[in-house]
Amino acid sequence: xxxxxxxxxxxxxxxxxxxxxxxxxxxxxxxxxxxxxxxxxxxxxxxxxxxxxxxxxxxxxxxxxxxxxxxxxxxxx
Amino acid sequence: xxxxxxxxxxxxxxxxxxxxxxxxxxxxxxxxxxxxxxxxxxxxxxxxxxxxxxxxxxxxxxxxxxxxxxxxxxxxxxxxxxxxxxxxxxxxxxxxxxxxxxxxxxxxxxxxxxxxxxxxxxxxxxxxxxxxxxxxxxxxxxxxxxxxxxxxxxxxxxxxxxxxxxxxxxxxxxxxxxxxxxxxxxxxxxxxxxxxxxxxxxxxxxxxxxxxxxxxxxxxxxxxxxxxxxxxxxxxxxxxxxxxxxxxxxxxxxxxxxx
Numbered sequence: 001x002x003x004x005x006x007x008x009x010x011x012x013x014x015x016x017x018x019x020x021x022x023x024x025x026x027x028x029x030x031x032x033x034x035x036x037x038x039x040x041x042x043x044x045x046x047x048x049x050x051x052x053x054x055x056x057x058x059x060x061x062x063x064x065x066x067x068x069x070x071x072x073x074x075x076x077x
Numbered sequence: 078x079x080x081x082x083x084x085x086x087x088x089x090x091x092x093x094x095x096x097x098x099x100x101x102x103x104x105x106x107x108x109x110x111x112x113x114x115x116x117x118x119x120x121x122x123x124x125x126x127x128x129x130x131x132x133x134x135x136x137x138x139x140x141x142x143x144x145x146x147x148x149x150x151x152x153x154x155x156x157x158x159x160x161x162x163x164x165x166x167x168x169x170x171x172x173x174x175x176x177x178x179x180x181x182x183x184x185x186x187x188x189x190x191x192x193x194x195x196x197x198x199x200x201x202x203x204x205x206x207x208x209x210x211x212x213x214x215x216x217x218x219x220x221x222x223x224x225x226x227x228x229x230x231x232x233x234x235x236x237x238x239x240x241x242x243x244x245x246x247x248x249x250x251x252x253x254x255x256x257x258x259x260x261x262x263x264x265x266x267x268x269x270x271x272x273x274x275x276x277x278x279x280x281x282x283x284x285x286x287x288x289x290x291x292x293x294x295x296x297x298x299x300x301x302x303x304x305x306x307x308x309x310x311x312x313x314x315x316x317x318x319x320x321x322x323x324x325x326x327x328x329x330x331x332x333x334x335x336x
Contacts, residue, residue, distance in 0.1 A: 006090070007082040018107030018300075018307040024267050041106065050079070056091035057267035063111025064102055068092035072082040 003077045006054020008046055011066035015043035021058035021067060027051040030058055096122045100144050107307020109297030110139050112264040113206060116274045117177070118146045120281055130173045131165050133158040135187075137179035138213045139206065156187025159194035162201045173284055175202035180221040181211045184246040191246070198255025198289040202280045205246070205292065208299040209318060216302035220244055223321055228302070247294045247327055257289035257330040261322060263296045265311040269324075276326075289330065296322045 008030065015037060021044050022030045031047035044067065046052065054071030082088060096118035104110045121130050127148060134142040136155035143150035153161040158176035166174040176183075183191050183205050191203065210228055211217040218228040218235060221243050225234040235243070251259040258280055262273035273295060280291035296318050300310035 005080065005082050007084070009084060014101050016106035020107050020265075020307055020311065023308050023311075052082075054082070054090055055267075059091045060267045060270050061112060061264070063104065063106075063108055063115070065093040065097055065111070065115050069090045070082050070084055070088040071090045072080075072088045074080055076080060 002053070003074050004053065004071060005050075005074065006052040006069060006071040007049060008044075008052060008058060009068045009070070010044050011068075012037050012043045013039070014064050014066035015041060016064055017041035017043055018063065019044075020061050020063065024057045024061045026055065026057060027053060094118050094122050096127060096147050098145055098147055102145055103141055104138060105301045107298070107300050107310065108138070109208070109264050109295065110206065112270060113177075113204070113273075113295050113297070114139075114142065114145050116264065116270065116277055117175075117204065120274060120277045121146070121148060121173075124173075124278070124281060124285075126173045126281070126285075129171065130175070131162075131169070133162045133165065133174070133176040135176070135178040135182035137182045137211075139177055139179060140213075142177050156182050156185070157190050158182065159187065159199070159201070159203060160190045162203075163194050163197070163199045166199055166201050170200075173202075173281060174200075175204060175281070175284070177204045178206070179212070180205070180207040180209065181213075181219050184244070185220050188246070192250060192253070195250040195256045195290050195292065196253045198253075198257075200284050200287045200289065202277075202284045202291045202293065204277070204280075205294045206297050207294055207322065208297045208302065209243070210299050210302040212299040212302045216299070216304075221246075223317060226317075243321065245322065247292060250290075250292050251328040255289050256292055256328065258283050258291040259294075259327040260292075260329075261294040261296060261324050261327060263314070263319075263324060265298065265314060294322075296324065
């Protein structure tokens with residue numbers, strides 16, 4: 001089990017579903033949703049949240065700054 | 078044992094800088110402008126220059142840049158951003174003045190103003206976003222359009238005999254003595270974006286130290302103008318733009334210009 005894990009929150013209404021974060025993720029955490037937001041765009045979501053390392057690559061390339069990345073050490077380790 | 082990462086401010090590693098406004102950007106999905114705006118805002122925040130920065134926005138897609146970053150802005154006439162920035166910097170030398178221009182603005186209609194501002198060595202930063210097309214008006218051929226590239230006004234591809242050659246204004250201005258730093262970056266990948274941010278920081282530091290003009294070209298994609306998806310456009314840019322517009326530092330002046 002990984003000692004450090006990350007997670008990503010998405011500002012769903014700001015996301016335009018460009019998918020740049022999906023290809024930037026080295027651990028294939030992100031995917032585009034099947035649903036759409038208020039503007040009709042599919043939005044980024046964590047399809048595989050356990051693999052997230054909190055590297056923030058997705059947020060660095062996000063043109064609309066709608067991703068926020070958190071990272072934490074395992075409190076049980 | 079599995080655990081859930083807590084969403085707390087202590088655990089936050091990366092998020093939107095407070096210098097960016099809450100407005101949703103009008104750019105198309107995946108447009109490089111958004112990423113470049115973000116990097117500019119982050120560098121200004123890290124340098125603590127929010128109250129001292131004046132941006133000059135161009136005519137083009139990024140004409141509304143003033144809606145997105147919480148600093149002082151001037152919106153210049155088409156192509157004249159460098160001339161306006163010259164005045165802003167000379168009248169308020171303690172300010173950090175930068176222009177943010179596209180290729181249609183800087184290298185087409187604004188060539189004269191841009192080259193002369195470079196030649197005078199104004200202590201400003203020029204951020205030049207080159208997507209090889211006129212994005213705002215619907216994807217017409219720009220001076221920077223690659224040979225063979227199809228656009229709305231060159232449907233058979235750009236041909237040198239008819240349309241001339243694409244030109245590299247970064248290389249042109251690097252020959253001028255007033256320019257202290259010329260670099261070409263891109264923001265399509267995390268590594269490239271981090272490098273571009275370092276280049277922007279270097280440029281802003283040069284401007285504050287009075288070393289002369291810093292010219293930062295950002296090779297960027299225009300997925301709607303190129304009629305591709307954002308991810309494909311980034312890939313197309315890597316395969317076709319980068320061999321012609323080579324990334325990296327073009328000029329780094331070690332000595333400050335003579336007074």
